[in-house]
Amino acid sequence: MTMEAQADRIAWPEEAEAVERPRRRWLPFSPWHLVLFPLALIMLLPLVWMIVTSLETQAESLHFPPVLVPGSLHFGNYPSALRSAPFGRWFLNTFIVTSTVVVSNLLLCSLAGYAFARIRFFGRAATFMLLLATLMVPFQVVMIPTFLIVKKLGLFDSLPALIAPNLVSAFGIFMLRQFFRTLPVELEEAARIDGASRLGVLFKIVLPLSLPALATLAVIQFMWTWNDFLWPLIAVFSQRNFTLQLGLTVFQGSHDVFWPLVMAGNVMSMIPMLVLFFAAQRYFVRGIATTGLKG
Amino acid sequence: MATTLTAREAAPAIRRRRPRSGRFRRVAIVLLFMSPWIVGFLAFILYPMLASLYFSFTKYNLLQPPEWVGLFNYKFMFLHDPLFWQSVRNTVWIVLFGVPVSIVFAVGTAMVLTRVKVGSGVYRTMFFLPTMVPAVAATLSFVFLLNPSGPINTILRLLHIPQPLWFASPQWSKPALVGLSLWAIGETMIIFLAALLDVPRQLYEAADMEGAGPWQKFRHVTLPMISPVIFFSVVIGVIFGFQYFTQAYIASGGQLHLGEPQGSMRFYAVWMFQQIQYSHMGYASALAWVLFLVVMACTVVLIKASRRWVHYQGGFR
Numbered sequence: 001m002t003m004e005a006q007a008d009r010i011a012w013p014e015e016a017e018a019v020e021r022p023r024r025r026w027l028p029f030s031p032w033h034l035v036l037f038p039l040a041l042i043m044l045l046p047l048v049w050m051i052v053t054s055l056e057t058q059a060e061s062l063h064f065p066p067v068l069v070p071g072s073l074h075f076g077n078y079p080s081a082l083r084s085a086p087f088g089r090w091f092l093n094t095f096i097v098t099s100t101v102v103v104s105n106l107l108l109c110s111l112a113g114y115a116f117a118r119i120r121f122f123g124r125a126a127t128f129m130l131l132l133a134t135l136m137v138p139f140q141v142v143m144i145p146t147f148l149i150v151k152k153l154g155l156f157d158s159l160p161a162l163i164a165p166n167l168v169s170a171f172g173i174f175m176l177r178q179f180f181r182t183l184p185v186e187l188e189e190a191a192r193i194d195g196a197s198r199l200g201v202l203f204k205i206v207l208p209l210s211l212p213a214l215a216t217l218a219v220i221q222f223m224w225t226w227n228d229f230l231w232p233l234i235a236v237f238s239q240r241n242f243t244l245q246l247g248l249t250v251f252q253g254s255h256d257v258f259w260p261l262v263m264a265g266n267v268m269s270m271i272p273m274l275v276l277f278f279a280a281q282r283y284f285v286r287g288i289a290t291t292g293l294k295g
Numbered sequence: 296m297a298t299t300l301t302a303r304e305a306a307p308a309i310r311r312r313r314p315r316s317g318r319f320r321r322v323a324i325v326l327l328f329m330s331p332w333i334v335g336f337l338a339f340i341l342y343p344m345l346a347s348l349y350f351s352f353t354k355y356n357l358l359q360p361p362e363w364v365g366l367f368n369y370k371f372m373f374l375h376d377p378l379f380w381q382s383v384r385n386t387v388w389i390v391l392f393g394v395p396v397s398i399v400f401a402v403g404t405a406m407v408l409t410r411v412k413v414g415s416g417v418y419r420t421m422f423f424l425p426t427m428v429p430a431v432a433a434t435l436s437f438v439f440l441l442n443p444s445g446p447i448n449t450i451l452r453l454l455h456i457p458q459p460l461w462f463a464s465p466q467w468s469k470p471a472l473v474g475l476s477l478w479a480i481g482e483t484m485i486i487f488l489a490a491l492l493d494v495p496r497q498l499y500e501a502a503d504m505e506g507a508g509p510w511q512k513f514r515h516v517t518l519p520m521i522s523p524v525i526f527f528s529v530v531i532g533v534i535f536g537f538q539y540f541t542q543a544y545i546a547s548g549g550q551l552h553l554g555e556p557q558g559s560m561r562f563y564a565v566w567m568f569q570q571i572q573y574s575h576m577g578y579a580s581a582l583a584w585v586l587f588l589v590v591m592a593c594t595v596v597l598i599k600a601s602r603r604w605v606h607y608q609g610g611f612r
Contacts, residue, residue: 032410039404040421046478047424049446050436108331115328119321131332134340138538138590140567140583144350144576145343165339168331198324227429229541230564234571245431252435252549259439266432273427284423285485 054078054263061259074260081264089240090247091268097162097243098225105221106214108168113176114202118188128177134170139230147234161235162243166225172217179213180206215283222276244269350580357574368581379582381558382566385469389539389562393473394532398525401480405487406517419488426481434545437475438462462546465559472542472560483528490524491517519606526605530597537590540564 053061055073081087115121116128146165147156155161187209188201196204207214232243239250248269251262277284326333351368353361372379404422408415425433440447441461448458459467494517502512518525539562547553547560553569554561561569563586570579 029413030411032407033414035407036411036418040418043421043425043478046433046436046440047428049440050432053439111328112332115325119325119328121322121325127329130336134336136534136591136594137340137344138534138583138587140538140564141347141587142340142343143347143583144571144580145346146339148346149338149343165335168335170332170336173332198328227431229431229544230568233544233568245429248431248435249545249549252545262435263439266435269432270428273429274424277424277427 050263050266053259054267056260058258058260061263077260077264078268081261081268084261085247085250085265086239086242087244087247087265087268090242090244093159093241094226094243094245095272097159098222100163101166101225102218102221104163104167105169105172106218109172109176109217110202110207110210110214112168112173114180114198114206116173116177117180118185118206119198131170131173135174143231143234150235156235157237157241159241162228162232165231169221172221175217175220176210176213179210183209212283212286215280216286219276219280219283223273226273347580347583350577351584352581353577355576355580357576361577364577368578369585371578372581372585378558378561378566382554382561382563385559385561386537386539386563388469389472390533390536393469393476394529394536396473397476397480397483398528398532400477401483401528402487402521402525404480405484405491408484408488409491419485422484423481425479428479430479430541431545433479434475434542437471437478438546441471441474462560463556465557468546468556468559472546475542475546486524486528487521490521494520522605523607526597526601530594533593533597534590537586537593538564540568544568 054077055075056077057074060071116124116131150156150161150164153164155164183206187205191201191205192198227245228243229245232246236242236246239247242250248262248265251257251265350361352363352365354364354367355361408418408422411418428436439445442448443458443460443463447461451458461467461471498516498520499512502516507515543560543562543565544553547555547565550572553565563582567579567582567586570576570582
């Protein structure tokens with residue numbers, strides 16, 4: 001409950017209470033803007049430059065000194081990027097992997113999280129400690145054997161290789177368990193007395209009440225999977241099975257990098273994240289605040 | 296709290312209603328609900344951990360079966376592998392320098408953000424936006440921005456500031472990576488912002504009554520109150536610092552140039568990845584286990600040390 005309250009308090013933009021001193025004013029605005037404004041511009045610079053470069057010609061992108069305002073906007077860089085590499089394919093791959101992982105995590109983490117939150121069983125505390133301990137294991141430690149398992153299953157260099165190890169996450173179970181425990185138990189008890197099964201209670205009562213937590217988990221899992229780099233680098237070999245993150249590195253190999261196309265690819269790889277961010281801002285903020293305060 | 300109490304109160308009623316047979320059913324249900332995680336845990340955590348521990352005592356190139364060599368990999372690592380020590384130095388640099396700088400910057404930005412009213416939402420979005428850029432794209436765009444004759448160096452030249460070669464120079468490659476991590480500071484900043492807004496206003500008022508100056512208020516009110524979050528960020532920063540990989544991989548120029556220039560971006564995880572490329576699976580596993588043990592040890596030390604300086608307020612958790 002505190003997690004919810006905390007997250008809601010910082011749900012931006014306007015709810016935050018700013019601590020502004022009533023002081024002698026020598027500026028028509030708070031002097032802190034003099035720090036924040038340049039800093040914010042610096043933060044935006046790489047993004048702006050990425051977009052500008054993606055609309056320039058190769059000559060302009062390599063011009064010295066750099067051209068900030070291109071002579072004309074070359075939107076054609078985007079279709080050329082799509083043609084010069086199987087970007088569409090990589091998009092589709094990343095989308096398939098990410099959506100499968102997100103959906104399966106929502107379902108499977110809910111099941112286990114509910115068992116941890118509401119069903120008393122022998123060894124629950126110990127099992128839960130085990131779950132938390134797995135959060136500490138660096139991926140590098142399990143990477144090589146996981147690669148061998150995937151190979152043995154005949155999944156090497158395929159999309160299922162990227163999906164299988166990530167179908168259920170300890171973090172998701174932990175997060176949902178924490179949330180389920182904050183729900184009032186009376187509704188569930190009433191439904192149980194009316195003869196509903198555990199599964200029925202979970203799907204008809206608990207999950208509908210947990211939509212914010214589920215959305216937060218979905219957003220976090222989406223970010224992780226969409227941005228994952230190391231595992232795809234190991235588990236996938238041929239370009240047709242690349243994810244976007246791997247695909248972007250293809251351009252790097254050659255010596256004369258065609259920057260406008262790279263940047264066009266960059267921008268395209270960001271778009272889903274940005275759309276998601278603006279559509280689900282509060283879940284991002286909530287997710288980060290909860291992982292931060294409760295992790 | 297209240298909910299758990301009611302759960303406990305309500306439980307006996309259910310137990311009375313369905314005595315013996317209910318027990319087995321419940322075990323069956325628990326197993327059913329947990330089975331996906333149990334399978335995942337066994338197949339992708341427990342077995343791989345044990346397997347990589349075993350591999351770490353073997354010579355294994357994927358073609359022949361693993362051949363037991365005892366502690367050879369570990370001895371080789373510590374005694375005969377200069378690049379291992381290079382990767383350790385680079386990684387320690389990131390952990391000891393990059394992590395604190397990022398945290399100080401995040402705290403500073405968050406504190407300044409709490410000071411302004413007008414446009415604070417816009418600022419927050421602007422500071423957070425870079426976090427949304429996937430690491431690969433972010434690093435690529437920094438490689439472009441910081442290329443020796445690129446935009447940043449042009450600006451520096453106009454200001455008559457010396458222009459480093461950034462990712463092309465062994466001295467400046469790691470600072471450039473720190474710059475990249477400062478750019479993507481949004482997440483940490485949001486966590487600190489939440490913590491700062493959570494500090495009860497009365498504490499500052501009380502400090503004002505005592506005549507405390509801004510520094511004293513920061514030192515004796517703000518800092519203790521946000522110390523749990525600082526602690527959390529340090530732990531996470533250290534854990535991820537030791538595993539630093541993606542940005543270094545991209546910034547050094549990919550697969551064929553790992554660690555360049557002059558090994559200045561050969562971080563621990565990069566060196567381990569190179570061993571996998573050479574099919575030195577046994578040695579790579581030994582590296583992984585040393586990483587694991589070091590991360591565990593650091594976490595334990597940080598937790599032990601935290602009792603001295605982390606201030607848990609009753610209502611915080």
